[in-house]
Amino acid sequence: MIKKAILYAVSFFLALSFVQWIMSKEIQWGFNLGSSFMAFLFMLLFNWANVPYQWKKGDKGN
Numbered sequence: 369m370i371k372k373a374i375l376y377a378v379s380f381f382l383a384l385s386f387v388q389w390i391m392s393k394e395i396q397w398g399f400n401l402g403s404s405f406m407a408f409l410f411m412l413l414f415n416w417a418n419v420p421y422q423w424k425k426g427d428k429g430n
Contacts, residue, residue, distance in 0.1 A: 373408050376407060377404045377405070384403060
């Protein structure tokens with residue numbers, strides 16, 4: 369789960385840097401790092417939310 373979020377954040381960082389380098393020849397490192405960190409958190413929470421919860425973990429005869 370964490371590996372997938374890190375991979376997504378790194379690819380997002382590289383894509384943003386490449387687009388800024390092509391378009392304006394000036395890369396805004398702070399914006400790219402902040403956006404990549406937010407993408408990392410989003411993917412981490414998104415993957416965490418997709419894990420189903422087992423409602424009857426310890427069925428004790430209720």
